[in-house]
Structure formats: structure tokens, C-alpha cells
Amino acid sequence: MRLTPEELRARKRRNVWIAAALVAFIVLVFSTTVLRLQQNQASERALLEAATGTTAQ
Amino acid sequence: MTDVQTQPAISTAQPEDFFQLLKPRVMSLVVFTAATGLVVAPGSINPLVAAIAVLCIAVGAGAAGALNMALEGETDALMRRTRGRPVAAGRVKKNDAMAFGVILSLFSVMLLGMNANWLAAGLLAMTIVYYAGFYTLLLKRRTPQNIVIGGAAGAFPPVIGWAAATGQAPWQAWLLFAIIFLWTPPHSWALALYSAGDYAKAGIPMMPVAKGAKSTRLQILLYTLVFVPVAIAPAFVGLGGLIYLVVSVAGGLGFLGLALRLYRSRAGDEPDKAEAVGREAALYDVRAQAKPARDLFAFSILYLMALFSALLVEALSGLGA
Numbered sequence: 001m002r003l004t005p006e007e008l009r010a011r012k013r014r015n016v017w018i019a020a021a022l023v024a025f026i027v028l029v030f031s032t033t034v035l036r037l038q039q040n041q042a043s044e045r046a047l048l049e050a051a052t053g054t055t056a057q
Numbered sequence: 058m059t060d061v062q063t064q065p066a067i068s069t070a071q072p073e074d075f076f077q078l079l080k081p082r083v084m085s086l087v088v089f090t091a092a093t094g095l096v097v098a099p100g101s102i103n104p105l106v107a108a109i110a111v112l113c114i115a116v117g118a119g120a121a122g123a124l125n126m127a128l129e130g131e132t133d134a135l136m137r138r139t140r141g142r143p144v145a146a147g148r149v150k151k152n153d154a155m156a157f158g159v160i161l162s163l164f165s166v167m168l169l170g171m172n173a174n175w176l177a178a179g180l181l182a183m184t185i186v187y188y189a190g191f192y193t194l195l196l197k198r199r200t201p202q203n204i205v206i207g208g209a210a211g212a213f214p215p216v217i218g219w220a221a222a223t224g225q226a227p228w229q230a231w232l233l234f235a236i237i238f239l240w241t242p243p244h245s246w247a248l249a250l251y252s253a254g255d256y257a258k259a260g261i262p263m264m265p266v267a268k269g270a271k272s273t274r275l276q277i278l279l280y281t282l283v284f285v286p287v288a289i290a291p292a293f294v295g296l297g298g299l300i301y302l303v304v305s306v307a308g309g310l311g312f313l314g315l316a317l318r319l320y321r322s323r324a325g326d327e328p329d330k331a332e333a334v335g336r337e338a339a340l341y342d343v344r345a346q347a348k349p350a351r352d353l354f355a356f357s358i359l360y361l362m363a364l365f366s367a368l369l370v371e372a373l374s375g376l377g378a
Contacts, residue, residue: 001066002066003066003067004065004066006065006069007065007066007067007068007069010067010068010069010070010071011067011068013071013072014068014070014071014072014075016072017072017075025164025168028109028112028168028172029168029171031105031109032106032109032168032171032172033171035103035105035106035172036171039103
């Protein structure tokens, strides 16, 4: 099967956008994970403070 | 033989075609209303979490649009307003559009669940299924009430935004839902009044096609009489402040005036002359009689934007109730 230059160009552009979308998705999942970890740590610290009545270092 | 020569070996669809599948204009309204729901909800939310949540809601709504276009390609090809859409015009294959919609649906729902909470993700999933499955496959071709029931899909974004921010969907969020839900019939039927010929050609029983223009004009007026008080209600239940009150009352009176003018007009009564002679008339190239319908359609978009803008401005500036 021989592809025309137009088909090749279109496929290349689609591939570039798919790659960009995948990278964006990875960045979003990573950001979400980091945010979740921070939130969990903060709530854990708050619970500890409430339990001990002291300010955690 | 000719088919083999003219048919491309692989798709020549461009990224822009796939972007068009997301219905970017509808998406912008979704982003706006979802962001408003998220901002007016009580409490605070991390800005990055909020931004990712709005992005997920926008992509989810876009995915629903892509599924709708995949399922409606043949019908879209029959109507002037929609015949340029990627699937209808043959630029994107039906199965490609379907796969695109399904993948984006899964990714957006999953990411919203991980990022915000699973209530918001569940509501987003329900919205996609409601629009692509319930509205597109079941309702649209079966009943002239299609847009009334199907309009709920467009009304969910502020509830999803609220749920993303708080993990709850209280009655205040559903009041925002009710505003968009009741706004949809007068908005859509005003458009249908001056494009009824297209809907009839495509076999879609929109109200003017099924019940006639006169009945549609009456129903637009009746829905407006219910919609306007609901649109003003947030000012009296602690959601909106003075700015919202002024905007909703002034705009509501304008909306009511235009609906009354449309009711007294003959919009939608005559067959479209442009269609009769087979001329390629643009959507907004309507007859003089249809002007009240066109005016109400344009004003309805402006009014909804103004309502949600007022809520957004008040919430962000601290001027709210």
C-alpha cells in the first residue's frame, strides 16, 4: 500500500497531536497525584495535631 | 474501479476535524457554567484542582458531542446547519469519531474522579450517557419533547462543578441546573422556528415540525413565564447578590418581552422561500417574519451568559449575598 503525500501529512499531524495529548494527560495525572499526596499529608498532620494537642514540626 | 481510485487508503482527517467533533461552541458554554458552579460553591478549592476539574468537564462534554456526531452523521448531512460537521461531510469516519468520543469520555471521567471526587465523575459519566445514549439514540427522533428532556444534559455542568468543589450536590446546585433546563426549550424552539424545514427533511420531530409554529410560539411563552422567575430566584435564596438581582430582573423582562413579541408574530408560519427555490441559504439568512424568533434566540444566549457572569463576578469579588 503506497500512501499519498496528503495521507502521510495528515497521519503525521494526527500522530503529533496524539503524542501531545498523551503527554498532557501524563502531566495532569502526575499533578493530581502530587496534589492528592499533599492534601493527604496535610489532613494527616491536622489529625495528629488534634490528637496530641501540639503543633507538629 | 473509480471508488478504489478516489477512496484514500488511510484517513486524511486533520486534528482540526477532531477538534470540531468536540462542538467547541457548546464546550465554551459548558466551561463557563461548570466554572460558575465550582466558584459559587461554598468553601475553597485548590486552583489547580479547579482548573483540572473544569478541563475534565469540558472534555467530557466534548466527548458527548463527538459521540452525538458519530451517531447522527447521516441526519446531520441532511441539514444546512450541520452538514459541514466532520462526520456528515465525510472528513472523519463514523467509527473514528465513536472511538474518539469513547476514549475521551473514559479519560475525562477517570481523571475527574481522581482529581476531584467520584460524585462529580459519576455525574459527568451520567451526563455523557444521557446525551449520547438517551437523547441522541432514543429521544431525538421519537418525541417533540426531545429538547425538553434532553436539555437536562446541558444543565448538568454547574452541578458537576459544584460537586467537584464540595463533594456534594445540594439544592442550590440544582437551582442552577433548573435555570439551564428551563432556558433550553425557548432557546432551542426559537432556533427551530426558523430552521423547521431542515428538521422536517431530516425526520426529526422538533416542536414546530410536529405541532406547528403557533403551538411552538405559545409553548415558548409558557416556558418563559416559568423560566424567568426561576432565573431570578438565586437572588432571594442567598446565591446571588444585588448585581445578580438587577441583571436577572432586567434581562428577564427583556426575555419576556421578546417571547411575547414572538407569540404575537407569525414566525415559522410560512415555508422558507429560500428552500422552495433550492437556494443555499445560510442559517441566519431568515425571512423578515422570523426576526422575532431570531432575536429571542440571540437574546437567550446573552441572558444565560449574563446570569452566570453575574454569579461569577459576585463570587470572585466577594459581592455576593
